[in-house]
Amino acid sequence: MMQEHYQPSAIESKVQAYWEKNQVFKAVVDANKEKFYCLSMFPYPSGRLHMGHVRNYTIGDVIARYQRLQGKNVMQPMGWDAFGLPAENAAIKHNVAPAKWTVENISYMKGQLKSLGFGYDWDREIATCQPEYYRWEQWFFTKLVEKNLAYKKVSAVNWCPHDQTVLANEQVIEGCCWRCDTPVERKEIPQWFIRITAYAEELLNDLDTLDGWPEQVKAMQRNWIGRSEGVEMQFGIKGRSDKLSIYTTRPDTLMGVSYVAVAAAHPLAQEAAANNAKLADFIAECKVMGTAEADMATMEKKGVDTGLTAIHPITGAEVPVWTANFVLMDYGSGAVMAVPAHDQRDFEFAKKYNLPIKQVIGAADGSEVSVADAAYTEKGVLVNSGEFSGLSSQDAFHKIAEALKAKGCGQIKVNFRLRDWGVSRQRYWGSPIPIVNLADGSSVPASGDLLPVILPTDVVMDGVNSPIKNNPSFSDVMFNGQPAQRETDTFDTFMESSWYYARYCSPRSTEHMVDPAEADYWLPVDQYIGGIEHAILHLLYARFFHKLLRDVGLVKGNEPFKNLLCQGMVLAEAFYYENENGGKEWVNPQDVNVSRDDKGRITEALDKTSGKTVKGAGMSKMSKSKNNGVDPQAAIDIYGADVVRLYTMFAAPPEQSLEWSDSGVQGAQKFLQRVWRLAYELISAGDITALNSATLSPELKAVRRKVHETIQKVSDDIGRRYNFNTAIAAVMELLNTLQRCEEKGTEQGRAVMKEAVEAIVVMLSPITPHICHELWIALGHSDVLSAPWPQVDESALVRDSIEIVIQINGKMRSKIEVAANADKDTILAAAKADEHAQRFLEGVTIRKEIYVPGKLVNIVAN
Ligand SMILES: [Zn+2]
Numbered sequence: 001m002m003q004e005h006y007q008p009s010a011i012e013s014k015v016q017a018y019w020e021k022n023q024v025f026k027a028v029v030d031a032n033k034e035k036f037y038c039l040s041m042f043p044y045p046s047g048r049l050h051m052g053h054v055r056n057y058t059i060g061d062v063i064a065r066y067q068r069l070q071g072k073n074v075m076q077p078m079g080w081d082a083f084g085l086p087a088e089n090a091a092i093k094h095n096v097a098p099a100k101w102t103v104e105n106i107s108y109m110k111g112q113l114k115s116l117g118f119g120y121d122w123d124r125e126i127a128t129c130q131p132e133y134y135r136w137e138q139w140f141f142t143k144l145v146e147k148n149l150a151y152k153k154v155s156a157v158n159w160c161p162h163d164q165t166v167l168a169n170e171q172v173i174e175g176c177c178w179r180c181d182t183p184v185e186r187k188e189i190p191q192w193f194i195r196i197t198a199y200a201e202e203l204l205n206d207l208d209t210l211d212g213w214p215e216q217v218k219a220m221q222r223n224w225i226g227r228s229e230g231v232e233m234q235f236g237i238k239g240r241s242d243k244l245s246i247y248t249t250r251p252d253t254l255m256g257v258s259y260v261a262v263a264a265a266h267p268l269a270q271e272a273a274a275n276n277a278k279l280a281d282f283i284a285e286c287k288v289m290g291t292a293e294a295d296m297a298t299m300e301k302k303g304v305d306t307g308l309t310a311i312h313p314i315t316g317a318e319v320p321v322w323t324a325n326f327v328l329m330d331y332g333s334g335a336v337m338a339v340p341a342h343d344q345r346d347f348e349f350a351k352k353y354n355l356p357i358k359q360v361i362g363a364a365d366g367s368e369v370s371v372a373d374a375a376y377t378e379k380g381v382l383v384n385s386g387e388f389s390g391l392s393s394q395d396a397f398h399k400i401a402e403a404l405k406a407k408g409c410g411q412i413k414v415n416f417r418l419r420d421w422g423v424s425r426q427r428y429w430g431s432p433i434p435i436v437n438l439a440d441g442s443s444v445p446a447s448g449d450l451l452p453v454i455l456p457t458d459v460v461m462d463g464v465n466s467p468i469k470n471n472p473s474f475s476d477v478m479f480n481g482q483p484a485q486r487e488t489d490t491f492d493t494f495m496e497s498s499w500y501y502a503r504y505c506s507p508r509s510t511e512h513m514v515d516p517a518e519a520d521y522w523l524p525v526d527q528y529i530g531g532i533e534h535a536i537l538h539l540l541y542a543r544f545f546h547k548l549l550r551d552v553g554l555v556k557g558n559e560p561f562k563n564l565l566c567q568g569m570v571l572a573e574a575f576y577y578e579n580e581n582g583g584k585e586w587v588n589p590q591d592v593n594v595s596r597d598d599k600g601r602i603t604e605a606l607d608k609t610s611g612k613t614v615k616g617a618g619m620s621k622m623s624k625s626k627n628n629g630v631d632p633q634a635a636i637d638i639y640g641a642d643v644v645r646l647y648t649m650f651a652a653p654p655e656q657s658l659e660w661s662d663s664g665v666q667g668a669q670k671f672l673q674r675v676w677r678l679a680y681e682l683i684s685a686g687d688i689t690a691l692n693s694a695t696l697s698p699e700l701k702a703v704r705r706k707v708h709e710t711i712q713k714v715s716d717d718i719g720r721r722y723n724f725n726t727a728i729a730a731v732m733e734l735l736n737t738l739q740r741c742e743e744k745g746t747e748q749g750r751a752v753m754k755e756a757v758e759a760i761v762v763m764l765s766p767i768t769p770h771i772c773h774e775l776w777i778a779l780g781h782s783d784v785l786s787a788p789w790p791q792v793d794e795s796a797l798v799r800d801s802i803e804i805v806i807q808i809n810g811k812m813r814s815k816i817e818v819a820a821n822a823d824k825d826t827i828l829a830a831a832k833a834d835e836h837a838q839r840f841l842e843g844v845t846i847r848k849e850i851y852v853p854g855k856l857v858n859i860v861a862n
Pocket residue numbers: 160161162163177178179180181182
């Protein structure tokens with residue numbers, strides 16, 4: 001017997017137990033059924049779900065459940081991006097091993113996900129810190145080394161000289177070590193790289209095939225890959241036989257070069273420093289951090305003359321070679337040609353060190369150009385450029401490239417901003433890099449017994465070095481009968497998240513990294529959902545990995561994610577006290593009692609504990625720094641999962657920011673209570689006769705039309721537009737119509753109500769699955785997961801009468817109801833007979849009568 005009142009606590013755990021017992025979300029390959037692979041970005045097991053997770057995973061679950069109701073074979077897996085720095089930090093802080101901390105967090109968060117009723121196939125659960133997972137990544141990496149797609153190179157890291165350890169970027173606070181506050185240095189150490197640049201062109205071009213991705217994300221990826229066309233050329237060096245290789249995207253400015261700048265780490269600079277103390281000091285200074293690429297634009301440009309002279313490849317003119325802090329060895333060749341008149345950075349440097357500034361580009365329209373106070377960076381027409389003067393920048397690009405080519409010292413070259421992916425991390429909590437370092441200094445991929453390399457988990461973190469470093473029991477191995485050392489660096493955790501989507505297809509396979517048959521059925525991911533903060537690195541690396549997996553025959557297709565949805569942020573009101581020093585002490589919104597006026601503006605905010613007034617700082621992203629995170633668990637405990645799910649889907653369209661509001665959550669609760677009550681009243685009143693749609697009264701006909709209009713709108717909003725909020729609003733409107741219906745107690749009224757309530761239950765079931773499961777059974781059916789999606793009855797949409805607007809001389813004067821099949825003459829006659837219209841027609845002559853079918857009549861009279 002159905003309960004009279006909606007009690008989520010009584011039904012949600014019961015329904016979840018039913019799903020689990022019947023394994024309803026278990027996904028199995030079925031060649032006869034169209035598949036739908038729905039994936040939300042897996043969480044880092046930080047300890048508790050935050051509201052952003054709840055939003056992300058609700059969107060994914062609604063889409064998955066909707067597709068299932070469309071008859072698709074849906075797979076929706078979930079797992080854990082389990083390696084990473086926070087586990088190490090927690091280990092140091094709480095003296096618990098990272099593995100134990102991670103496993104406990106996973107267990108708690110998994111319970112939270114289950115309590116929200118997400119329809120995951122838990123048999124496919126993955127935790128990336130498990131050897132069963134990362135062993136495949138190690139195996140794959142050895143293949144990449146064999147294919148020369150992974151290589152070792154000396155590269156700079158953040159180094160704390162006091163702790164003698166490498167620091168992650170997050171561990172460098174204002175240029176100093178987070179632990180001991182010692183200024184951080186750059187240190188060059190050997191590290192492993194994956195050759196993503198070999199796929200740069202394809203990664204760029206294939207973006208054009210991703211019609212289901214937001215333009216914004218594709219633009220960010222294009223920009224990151226950064227394809228440019230330019231010229232690579234060689235400057236001679238006076239008195240030497242070697243050359244200085246330089247790349248520029250502005251060869252049209254070549255005749256304006258007044259110096260050449262090289263990186264501090266450039267071999268020429270290093271060599272020149274041997275007998276130049278000033279230069280040696282400068283190079284040492286550049287080694288200290290603060291020269292991250294992001295700082296380059298704003299930092300003070302500094303340099304020292306190397307004393308060397310470069311020779312211009314066309315004119316043979318001699319220009320000085322400087323070492324400059326704004327040139328990085330990691331980018332291009334580590335040397336740039338400087339054209340101060342047409343590059344602002346070069347201009348500032350030239351002004352500072354009194355280097356010549358020579359204008360070689362004039363405005364295309366012939367107007368005056370000055371390079372006295374700033375560089376002129378536009379393209380235009382060449383001036384002061386000898387044989388090239390008068391050419392446009394575009395023509396000069398090719399003419400100068402040809403001239404360089406003829407002299408054998410240059411050519412057109414496509415360049416990418418994208419760098420190879422450095423995957424070495426000197427930290428502990430990650431997959432060990434499967435490399436063996438031999439006594440002779442060479443490195444080889446681990447193989448045979450040495451693979452996989454299992455990370456020891458029973459460790460004590462001393463807070464300085466990774467426990468597998470300086471640890472002979474981990475690193476000492478025999479290789480080909482010779483003593484050797486394991487690599488003690490671990491992989492960047494982006495490695496694990498780059499292929500997990502493919503592993504879900506065959507998560508337990510001990511034969512394959514990815515079972516090609518399973519992957520062939522499930523891939524690509526039909527819908528991927530996650531935050532915009534992953535728009536560049538994660539999505540680029542995953543696309544890259546997919547192409548790598550394709551090239552070894554493990555997957556088909558060129559792209560992993562067919563459609564991408566980036567959900568907006570979750571915002572909440574932030575509150576604070578001002579302390580004596582004028583600083584702000586933030587109070588969590590859950591600890592504040594807020595009163596509002598009828599426009600929703602805050603009139604009073606009081607700290608629940610102290611009773612004191614706090615100030616509102618407006619809506620902002622839920623964050624630790626403003627202490628305005630709302631714990632979803634509290635809302636789930638009070639309102640139940642369905643209310644929280646409904647609210648997160650109703651409060652905003654998925655791509656936009658969601659402003660958390662307690663009153664909004666209460667509104668969602670009231671709505672579900674109304675749905676329940678309507679169903680209860682209908683069901684508890686006894687048997688319902690069959691619907692006879694041909695003989696309905698005008699009111700019931702109108703109600704039924706509203707039902708089918710709603711079905712039409714909701715199907716389109718959810719299925720095509722992903723506008724869940726407007727779909728919910730349409731159901732709310734329908735509910736109002738049903739409650740107002742005066743004939744809902746009559747025999748046919750109850751039949752119309754039943755049709756309406758059943759449609760509502762199925763349409764809401766992707767969003768609020770627990771209550772809908774319960775109501776569907778109460779309505780006499782079995783499992784709402786296998787219910788048919790309601791279909792629009794076109795005949796119900798037909799109107800018996802239509803409303804016609806009457807205009808006199810273009811102004812609306814009245815409205816009339818006419819039979820839907822009335823002809824033009826009947827309608828014109830009815831319009832002229834209308835009493836409101838007649839008041840305007842008295843004493844004038846009708847000149848013209850216009851009828852817009854189904855809409856309006858316009859009578860022109862004077
Ligand atoms: Zn330190």
